[in-house]
Amino acid sequence: MFFRIVKDLVNSRGQMSVDLLIAVSVLVLSITMASYYVISAFVPYSGRDIDLQASAYRVAMILSEDGGLWVTSKQLLEPDWAQKILRNPNDYMTIRRDLKRIGLANTSTTYLIKLSYEVKIPCYLNATKVVLFFNESLWRNVFPPQPGYPYNYTLDELANLIGLNSSIRHYYYNVSLCYMNGSVVTLKNGKELSIGYPLYVKGRFIPQEFGKFERIVVLDNNKTISAYKYDPDNPPSDPSKCFLRLVVYVW
Amino acid sequence: MSRGQMYTLEALLASLIIFGVVVFAINSSPKFGTETKEFTTLQLKKYADDILEILDLENSTHESLLSKWIESGFKSSTLNWTAIELNLRKSLGVMMHVEVLDPNGSLVYSFGPPPPRGAVSSFRVVPVSTPPYAYEVRLYLWYV
Numbered sequence: 001m002f003f004r005i006v007k008d009l010v011n012s013r014g015q016m017s018v019d020l021l022i023a024v025s026v027l028v029l030s031i032t033m034a035s036y037y038v039i040s041a042f043v044p045y046s047g048r049d050i051d052l053q054a055s056a057y058r059v060a061m062i063l064s065e066d067g068g069l070w071v072t073s074k075q076l077l078e079p080d081w082a083q084k085i086l087r088n089p090n091d092y093m094t095i096r097r098d099l100k101r102i103g104l105a106n107t108s109t110t111y112l113i114k115l116s117y118e119v120k121i122p123c124y125l126n127a128t129k130v131v132l133f134f135n136e137s138l139w140r141n142v143f144p145p146q147p148g149y150p151y152n153y154t155l156d157e158l159a160n161l162i163g164l165n166s167s168i169r170h171y172y173y174n175v176s177l178c179y180m181n182g183s184v185v186t187l188k189n190g191k192e193l194s195i196g197y198p199l200y201v202k203g204r205f206i207p208q209e210f211g212k213f214e215r216i217v218v219l220d221n222n223k224t225i226s227a228y229k230y231d232p233d234n235p236p237s238d239p240s241k242c243f244l245r246l247v248v249y250v251w
Numbered sequence: 252m253s254r255g256q257m258y259t260l261e262a263l264l265a266s267l268i269i270f271g272v273v274v275f276a277i278n279s280s281p282k283f284g285t286e287t288k289e290f291t292t293l294q295l296k297k298y299a300d301d302i303l304e305i306l307d308l309e310n311s312t313h314e315s316l317l318s319k320w321i322e323s324g325f326k327s328s329t330l331n332w333t334a335i336e337l338n339l340r341k342s343l344g345v346m347m348h349v350e351v352l353d354p355n356g357s358l359v360y361s362f363g364p365p366p367p368r369g370a371v372s373s374f375r376v377v378p379v380s381t382p383p384y385a386y387e388v389r390l391y392l393w394y395v
Contacts, residue, residue, distance in 0.1 A: 021265045025272045032276035053290045064301075123304045180342035213294065216301035218308075232310035237327070238334035239306060239316060 052211030055164060055171060056250040062163040063175065064215040064246050065122040066103030068129065079107055079120065082129040085138075092142045099142075102161045104129045104246075106220055123217045124230070125246075130177065131224055134193040155196060164250065171250055172197040172207070177217075178245040179227070185244060186226050193225070199249060207251035215246045292371055298345065299373035299390045306330070307375055317377045321351065321386050325360045332362045340395060348391040354383045366391035 067079030078084075081099055088094060106126045108119035132138060136154070143157035155173075156166055164171050174196035177185045184192040199206060218230035219242070230242040307315045320330035327333065332349055339345045348370070351360035366372070370393035378385050 021268065025269055028269055029272045029276050032273055033279075036277070053287075057290070057293070121308065123301045124308055180338055182342070211290075213290075214298075216298055216305065218305050230305065230308070232308040232315065235308075235310075235316040235319075237329060237331045238338075239330075240335040240338035243302075243305070243338065 052209065052250050053213070054211070056211035056213040056248045058163045059173065059175065059250065060213040060215050060246060060248040062101070063104050063133075063248070064125070064217050065105055065120060066101065067105045067107050067120045067126075068099075068103035069101040071098040071100060079103065079105075082126065082132050085132060086128070089138075090141075095142045099161060101163070102129075102133055102158075104133060104217075123215065125217050125219050127219050127221045127223065127225055127229075130193065130219065131187065133175075134177070134191075134195050136195055139195075152197065158195070173251070174199050174249045176247045178247050180240070180243050180245060182245070187224055188226055189224075196249075207249060210249050210251035212247070212249050214248070216243050217246050218242045218244065295345070295371040295392050295394070296373060298339075298343065299371060299392045302335070303373055303375045303388065303390055307377060315377065317375070317388055318379050321377060321379050321388075322381060325351070336363060339392075344395045345392050346395055350389040350391075352387045352389070354385055354387075359386070363391075367393055369393060 068081040069077045069079065070081040070084050072078050077100065081102065084098070085095055103120070104125045105120045105122055106124045108121055139158050140154045143154045146153040149156075151170060156170075159166060159171060159173060162175070164173055174194065176192075176194040179185060184194050186192050197206075218239075219225060219227055220229060222229040227244060228236075228242040230239065236242065303317075306317045309315050316330055320326065323329040332347075336347050339347055346364065348363035348366045349361070350358060353359050370391045372389055372391045374387055374389045376385055376387050
């Protein structure tokens, strides 16, 4: 057939038929489309990658921009969950029942009193909430390990409180508060502010496919945390020395 | 001339049609890698949003570091952009450019190299206590 096409072109002095043009166009279209769709069939888990990135974004957003939710009464939810826990730190049943969402953002103190519990200040983290959130032993008491549960029950229950719902598929996650250079912030007693499944086991980075998202945040006080605090009443000329990175991995 | 045939010059048109078909086919096929690029851009955008959010945190008298800096006449002793730029470049590999515009859109302050194409920007309208009472602060970020 190829020789016939060449022969026709030579015999007709560079002329070609409209039929041939249509045939070549359809052929090229088919081959290109088919090759791209075949390639797409061999790209594994691309949908899952999008899901992991979106999940990491969601967790980072909830932790840095939301103050959290604590059920005060049937009609009332308040964000001062850390204060509520500190009032009765050993009442694990109440924490389990009334804590609906964990957010680390401060609430405004400069607005009207009526609104003061409703206005969140994104990226301005409440140090008390931060210390409680990264206290894994507290969560182990609130959500004690369940025999026969295939994963870490404590961490999976905590995941539900930070917007990571594992009911359809199981998510592993790790949340850390880091200095700008990437090393993990510590409490003044040396404990690192990191919670979740470990990222490294025997020096090997565990997640094969993961979503990662970061937010730049500052702390409202540093009584127990080894980091600069950011005081809006007396801000430093170089505020970046107060900047911290809230790093979320989901896999 | 045979019927149903065209001349060599018109073959140019034919090749254009074939080229158009190929471009159409490629554009209408599924794309790979765009999601990662979108999240990289989103990450940069959130860095910029967060920095402006922190610099514009109100104190008990409803002033922020940004508003104090503008009212001071853009003094680096109030807000040191050089130190912030150095920190971001060293720790995140991110370059920055800052612009301040008055309500007429005129540029009244600029810091850092001009942003390249693809730089991500965030802006914030900062109220101040002196005329013209509001300025727009734009922050551009891009990876080194």
